[in-house]
Amino acid sequence: MNADPPVFQLFNEIGIINQLSTKIFEGALPKGMTTAQFTVLNHFVRLGIDEKSPAELASAFQITRPTMTSTLTRMARAGLVSIRADPNDGRAKLVSLTDTGREMRESCIAASAVFFPLLGSFISDAEVAEILPTLIRLRVKLDGMRDAKAVTLD
């Protein structure tokens, strides 16, 4: 009864998996924390970065600058990041983690330490290894298309 083309099905499944896994993950995070904010915290720590501009962060996460402004405003209000003017560029700003931000990231990591084994019980390492390369190839191609001026399709 499912007449959808395989590619449609694929994107459909990916959409549902994304929605469900995101919800489960956020349910495990400290109250009020979101995936978007955790991603920023994790980025600084994992890459050992001191300061980065909002534009660079937006680019790293492939979101628009207004979205980044919005998230950073909330994170600054919560004391997770600190934002100062860039002394070398009057237009730009520089974002850095606060101690509170670093502690929050630790709490999130602790939460995910419980979360990922659970997900791991839903899909084996072998299965992940089997499908991950294909998904990465697909992501890279989609990503390349994003850079094409407009997604005109004509």
Add this chain to the structure above:
Amino acid sequence: MNADPPVFQLFNEIGIINQLSTKIFEGALPKGMTTAQFTVLNHFVRLGIDEKSPAELASAFQITRPTMTSTLTRMARAGLVSIRADPNDGRAKLVSLTDTGREMRESCIAASAVFFPLLGSFISDAEVAEILPTLIRLRVKLDGMRDAKAVTLD
């Protein structure tokens, strides 16, 4: 330099693919149309349904009732759906497509007829066939967890 566990990577890639493909798809839809609204239109047509309550629709798409209320309100405002009181249940309502809704669905299908071959050029049918079963299994398991009362993880 990527020390993330494979499962983390998997969900990361899935998140990015979902974001990019959704954006590309919506870019192809008629101005103002969204994936959420198209999904509702397509649901009625594909399954040949006349009327369905907001609660049933919310359940079918695995979103909350407030979200469904929100989307249906906008769709009704745009003339895409019609909503009436359920004569058999004073609490419930019944949603149905309007002619405008049906036409809009056709336009979206026409748009996707251009979109999916494009995506198809990014991933072969063979690759889709290879990874789809695993993704479906994963989705089903995540889905089952959703029904567990609370995602307590403890």
Add this chain to the structure above:
DNA sequence: GCATTATAGTTAGATATCTAATTATATAGT
């Protein structure tokens, strides 16, 4: 050097999504 163009960040306005709380109606239980 001054005008044009590009870039950084923000603001405005929109949609989708969630949780918590509210209102109204049904159903169950005793």
Add this chain to the structure above:
DNA sequence: ACTATATAATTAGATATCTAACTATAATGC
């Protein structure tokens, strides 16, 4: 029958996300 519980829909308030438009500063170009 009357109370207690469950269900349908909505409202309120929040986050994330987008596009379009705006302000300010930097870089280019002639």
